[in-house]
Amino acid sequence: MKELFDLSKFRFPELLGDNLLFHDRLSRLLAKLRRHESSIFVRFKESGKTVSFNGITFYLNGELFLGENVKIKPGCVFEGTAFIDDNSVIGPFAYFRGENVIGKNCGIGRSEVKSSLIMDGVKIHHNSYIGDSILGNRVNIAAGFVAANLRFDDETVNLYYRGRNDFKFICDSKRRKFGAVIGDDCKTMVNTYTMPGWVYPKGSVIAYDINRIIQKL
Numbered sequence: 001m002k003e004l005f006d007l008s009k010f011r012f013p014e015l016l017g018d019n020l021l022f023h024d025r026l027s028r029l030l031a032k033l034r035r036h037e038s039s040i041f042v043r044f045k046e047s048g049k050t051v052s053f054n055g056i057t058f059y060l061n062g063e064l065f066l067g068e069n070v071k072i073k074p075g076c077v078f079e080g081t082a083f084i085d086d087n088s089v090i091g092p093f094a095y096f097r098g099e100n101v102i103g104k105n106c107g108i109g110r111s112e113v114k115s116s117l118i119m120d121g122v123k124i125h126h127n128s129y130i131g132d133s134i135l136g137n138r139v140n141i142a143a144g145f146v147a148a149n150l151r152f153d154d155e156t157v158n159l160y161y162r163g164r165n166d167f168k169f170i171c172d173s174k175r176r177k178f179g180a181v182i183g184d185d186c187k188t189m190v191n192t193y194t195m196p197g198w199v200y201p202k203g204s205v206i207a208y209d210i211n212r213i214i215q216k217l
Contacts, residue, residue, distance in 0.1 A: 133179030149179035
């Protein structure tokens with residue numbers, strides 16, 4: 001785990017435990033937040049209604065927990081349960097579905113995030129899709145990025161570590177949908193993608209598949 005993330009300042013390090021299979025732990029955490037009515041976080045719960053927050057309206061079908069100084073811009077949609085930590089800026093026109101945790105100081109613009117764990121300082125702007133994925137601290141997602149989360153053959157997703165000179169099997173996720181695991185301080189080039197279950201170490205640059213580009217010329 002150390003070659004992927006520094007969890008020392010992340011609010012919920014227990015979400016990763018001793019492996020990368022985060023979905024069940026994410027569900028338990030959000031269920032715990034729902035049970036505590038006296039939560040220290042700002043809380044909204046609506047069934048398909050428009051919500052007003054600091055003079056801005058957004059659509060909510062589920063529950064939303066907000067830390068301190070969170071800013072939500074116009075046109076955002078939340079379907080499911082989400083936690084957004086301190087000083088993050090969401091929108092305009094961001095779309096969240098499923099169960100999501102967003103860390104501190106994140107910026108998520110006109111993009112879709114589905115059932116994912118986003119750590120601190122992550123930037124996701126310009127029409128990207130993050131599905132069933134983990135993004136480490138300070139990851140920068142460029143325009144048009146897609147974290148694919150479904151195999152064409154509909155089998156469960158295997159996790160594979162993709163180091164600079166290393167490609168190895170980690171485990172079977174036992175899930176039909178599992179996206180990418182992207183370590184701290186990684187960056188993506190514009191219009192790039194990751195395949196289901198790919199795991200990238202800290203500081204990686206996710207670039208084009210050069211061989212595939214040459215084949216298309």
